[in-house]
Amino acid sequence: MSAHSRPRGLVPHLPFAWPALMLGCFFLVPFAIMVVVSFFHRPESGVGTYEVGFEFTHYLRFFSPLFARHILITIEFAAVAALLSVLVGFPFTYFLSRFRRRPQVLALVFILCVLSLSEVIVAYSWSVLLSRSAGISNFFVWLGLLAKPASWTPGYGAVLFGLTYFNLPFAVLIMYPQCTRLDTEITEAARTLGASPLRTFFTVVVPMLWPTIMTAAIVLFVFTMGAFVTPQWLGRPQHWMFAILISDQALTRGNLPFASALSMFFMAITLALVALTVRLGRRKIER
Amino acid sequence: MKHTGHGVNRRDFLKAGTAAVGTLAVGTYLPRAWAAEPLRVSAYGGYFEDSLVEYVYPEFSKASGIEIESVSQPGGLGWFTNIDTAVKAGGAPPTDVTMTGGQGPLKFPHVFQSLDESRLRHLSNVPDNMVRRDDSAVPIAVPALAWYLILVTNTEVFPEEPSSWRDLWLPKFEDSLGIPSEPDASYALDLIANSWFDGQEMLSDRDGLMTALEKLAELKPNVKLWYRDEGQFQSQLQQGETPAGMYYHDVTLLAIADGFPLRSTFPKEGGVIDFGSWGLVTGSTQGDAAHVFIDYCCQGQVQAEISRVMGVAPVVDRSHMDLTDEEFVMVSSDIPPIVPLYETYVKNGDWINETWANMLSG
Structure with a gap:
């Protein structure tokens, strides 16, 4: 929108008042409370939750191998799961967008159905599918690929599988609109000039849709950082992601100051990583 | 009634x-x-x-x-x-x-x-x-109602019934146990103090707590699932995926009634009792x-x-009730229970939590 067409005065801005009020009441105010509580005192006697105060005790607790380990595994899971979802999701979405309308709609409806499953159901289903007693390893035994059924959960691979599966429909839905908008004449031109389909995909389609791919990867990364049920159900204690630690402190232990401080720290890390990714992504596009 | x-x-x-x-x-x-x-x-x-x-x-x-x-x-x-x-x-x-x-x-x-x-x-x-x-x-x-944490085993995988909490440390249970992940919520330290040491008194100071936590950490090779949610263990137990562990007596009996090959054992040191109590909330006018x-x-x-x-355990002595032997065995045991040392968990809860989290994921 150009500058001179912007609405002026109070009245045209009134429609924004409602969302602004909601955002203020239900996001900014609770957030401010969280910031304040993160500096409160936690009584050593264990009696009570917190006392009003101002100290950095809870922030200083981060400097321990425990939290470093868990933040690293959280970043690792979020990054790898986002990457895998985009790696699988992008070719799928692109080729889907080249299909005729009807199969496209059917596939999208199917994906939306998967989306309606909650994280709990997805994690539980994978815990059964990866189990020794009822899992897919029995199928591999039947095929003769495995000597005896194996138990693949809980473990690193199981968590990654669950997270990627859960992310996939989101990846498709984020990338789908841009994929459909890519003019077919461009790829046809590449083919006419002698490029193979594979070469066209990597040298024309991927660079043109790079911003979309990056957007999907960033959104999925942030989204996965907060995963809770999947690592709890499919992982061993060393795979528990940061959200589990925060929930432990807030709900099980009633340690609100520490839970708030953990959340602040977690948010800062996530924002920093997103900023870094966006900057790197931009540099690549400029090149 | x-x-x-x-x-x-x-x-x-x-x-x-x-x-x-x-x-x-x-x-x-x-x-x-x-x-x-x-x-x-x-x-x-x-x-x-x-x-x-x-x-x-x-x-x-x-x-x-x-x-x-x-x-x-x-x-x-x-x-x-x-x-x-x-x-x-x-x-x-x-x-x-x-x-x-x-x-x-x-x-x-x-x-x-x-x-x-x-x-x-x-x-x-x-x-x-x-x-x-x-x-x-x-x-x-x-107190109003109680529940027991007992030793549960899948009868098909472990035909022989264990008799003591110490059996959980045996090599035959390698990678097959489900144990609650939080020792200050599961009271695993209380059963360790009673089965491996001289009693719960050791849990009143941090040296003793550390000794008990180290004993619990020795269980790591045998634990397949450190569960944070009892429903998670229940499904694994019923599938035979995690065929033994520490679980609730009442839920185990319900699963047995549904035909699952499980057994609930009150070890000779006693089951760990935990109970729900009623309290009148400050500010109430009722x-x-x-x-x-x-x-x-x-x-x-x-x-x-x-x-x-x-199907929960009663909190009054058996003599006050008209429960038959069958009904009593369904919910409780004559072996005296291990009552958790709640005071120590309130006082040292944060310390236990962080120390244990380090031992568990390290």
């Missing part, structure tokens, strides 16, 4: 006396005109709350004339943080009577009102070490009705009925 008295000998009749008097006593509450407002009672949402609403509250209302409004309460200490915040801000508490585990009244004493012992005529039915009292020995939380309700739940007959319909 089932009747006592038929087909009993003189001894049983005398034993049932206390319960019978209790039932009569309820009648004397009736003439009182109760306020139009119902008594709000909160219990852990799900099976507990549903069963209480279905079986216990209606009988109580019939006997006392007091209506109950049920409130769902989440597990964990966060609930008391909410009440605490509401009360501190001068607001009304979200419930009048709350259910609490052992740590609630110790950690949040100001959330609980003192109870008037003279109005709790059946309190003597309950073992005194289960009643939570404040510094001046006034009761603030009275103190009179709350006393009637809390006292009602201490009656032997009511306890027997709660055990029969909910």
